[in-house]
Amino acid sequence: MKFEPVSPVHAYQRIVEQIEHAVLAGELTPGQRLPSERDLMSQFEVSRSTVREALRVLQSSEVIRSRPGDPRGPEVLSASPAALHRSMHRLARAGQLGFGELLQFRMLLEGSAYLLAARLRTDEQLAEMTSALDEMGALAAAREPDYLAFSHADVAFHDAVARATGNPLIVVCGEVVRDVVLELIKDKLQHAPDRRAVMRTSLEHHGEVLEAVRAGDGERASRLARRALYDYYAGYLPEDQRTPLLPLLDSPPP
Numbered sequence: 001m002k003f004e005p006v007s008p009v010h011a012y013q014r015i016v017e018q019i020e021h022a023v024l025a026g027e028l029t030p031g032q033r034l035p036s037e038r039d040l041m042s043q044f045e046v047s048r049s050t051v052r053e054a055l056r057v058l059q060s061s062e063v064i065r066s067r068p069g070d071p072r073g074p075e076v077l078s079a080s081p082a083a084l085h086r087s088m089h090r091l092a093r094a095g096q097l098g099f100g101e102l103l104q105f106r107m108l109l110e111g112s113a114y115l116l117a118a119r120l121r122t123d124e125q126l127a128e129m130t131s132a133l134d135e136m137g138a139l140a141a142a143r144e145p146d147y148l149a150f151s152h153a154d155v156a157f158h159d160a161v162a163r164a165t166g167n168p169l170i171v172v173c174g175e176v177v178r179d180v181v182l183e184l185i186k187d188k189l190q191h192a193p194d195r196r197a198v199m200r201t202s203l204e205h206h207g208e209v210l211e212a213v214r215a216g217d218g219e220r221a222s223r224l225a226r227r228a229l230y231d232y233y234a235g236y237l238p239e240d241q242r243t244p245l246l247p248l249l250d251s252p253p254p
Contacts, residue, residue, distance in 0.1 A: 011046050015054035023063060023076060030078040034064065036071070084172065089180050099181070100241035106177045107229050107248045110158070111222040113174060114209060117164035118218035125164040126214060132157035133206055140199040147195050150202075157206060161213070181233070202232065223250050 022028040035043065040051045055074055058064045066074035091097035117125070135153040139146055158178065162171040205228035212221035226248050234242050 010053075011044070011050045012053040012057065015040070015044055015046070015051065016057050019054070019058060020061075020063060028076045030076055032076045033073040034076070036073050039073075084176050088176055089183065098241065100237050100244060102177060102181050103229065103233050103237070104245055104248070106174075106181060107226045107245065109170065109174055109177065110161075110229060111226040111248065113162050113165050113170050114213065114221040114225040115218035116167070116170075117161045118213045118216050118221045120166055121164035121213060125160060128160040129157055129164075129210055129213065132160060133203075133210055136199075136203050136206065140196065140203050145196050145199060147199065150199050154202065154206070164213075202228075205231070 019028070019034070028034070034040065037048060037051050037055075040054075041048055044051065055064065055066050058074070059066050062077055064074040065077055088097065088102075121129075132153050136150055136157065139150040139153060155178070158174065159171070162174045165171075205224070209221050209224045209228065212218075212224060227250075230245055230249060234245065
């Protein structure tokens with residue numbers, strides 16, 4: 001039998017692993033403070049530089065927040081999608097994750113989210129969606145349309161749908177992939193020739209989907225959501241990159 005060579009594990013990595021495990025196990029909770037550097041040195045039996053390297057890694061991963069000279073010690077942070085966002089954005093910028101692949105994932109994710117929301121939403125959650133749509137309508141009809149405010153109301157609508165699924169993973173992944181998609185094409189969106197027309201089309205799509213959610217028709221809501229995403233974003237893709245998206249549509253685009 002032949003074994004693969006192994007790499008030595010640095011002491012700071014062991015510290016990181018133990019603290020991350022304690023956070024995941026609920027032994028360390030958000031807002032709680034870690035011991036001081038001196039106490040950590042004593043408990044782990046390592047040097048100050050090793051403790052500081054471990055804290056640096058934990059802070060860059062947003063597990064803790066550490067301030068130099070704070071006598072209370074590093075603070076444990078609540079879970080955040082920021083690290084996932086950075087990783088996905090880095091992959092996209094490096095060319096390892098294309099816009100078409102991101103859009104395909106978003107169509108899959110949001111299609112499922114709308115299906116679940118139509119069947120699981122509460123009256124309060126439906127009211128949140130309706131309120132966001134009403135705000136979008138008012139902004140689209142304004143004499144001087146505020147595209148940024150309209151986008152914020154649009155995000156609020158999608159967030160309300162995601163929360164209605166009852167699945168926090170859908171909420172986090174939906175938020176991350178939506179933000180990365182928008183970041184990749186924000187310059188093109190900002191220079192759209194007719195923003196009012198874009199807003200009106202978006203408003204119409206959201207209205208149709210909301211009615212399906214209100215009626216509890218998950219299949220229709222899912223189908224409309226996937227189609228709306230395709231219609232809105234496919235124009236930013238070359239023809240050959242649209243092909244993998246077509247199986248997610250019940251009928252081919254015109």
